[in-house]
Amino acid sequence: MSERAYEPIYAVVRQIPPGRVATYGQVATVVGPPVTAQQVGEAMAALREHHPQPPVPWQRVINAQGRVSTGQQQQQLLQQEGVHFNARGVTDLHRFGWTGPDPAWAAAHGFRPLSTSPAEKSQLDLF
DNA sequence: CGTATGACCATGC
DNA sequence: GGCATGGCCATAC
Secondary structure (H helix, E strand, O other): HHHHHHHHHHHHHHOOOOEEEEEHHHHHHHHHOOOOHHHHHHHHHHHHOOOOOOOOOOOHOOOOOOOOOOOHHHHHHHHHHOOOOOOOOOHHHHHHHHOOOOOOHHHHOOOOOOOHHHHHHHOOOOO
């Protein structure tokens, strides 16, 4: 995948609002096949050398276990945005997890919405 | 070409 | 819950 082809991934990551985190898998789901979670990770890693404009909030993409993948720096940036982590460095995806892009935006750009179960939605509504 | 490596993930014990 | 395994797939050498 060429560097240029990462743009759709970056476009989706830019949709994640401050104070929220998305998993690599979630981003991959929204972008749609054939993009996989691994490729999302690859696209984020590429940001170490290339810095597209507008900026990509790479820190908001974490692994499915609720932990950052790149060290304390990333976790610190998220904490500044209001994302909580416990002593073990794990965040609660039910509270701070991204619920997916705005459905209208997704449709307009040819991306997939993120299906959230009713149970998860009610959980989020509690906060 | 084969092999190794990576900002991944679901599953099973 | 941690740990191992297999699957996944692009890149680099």
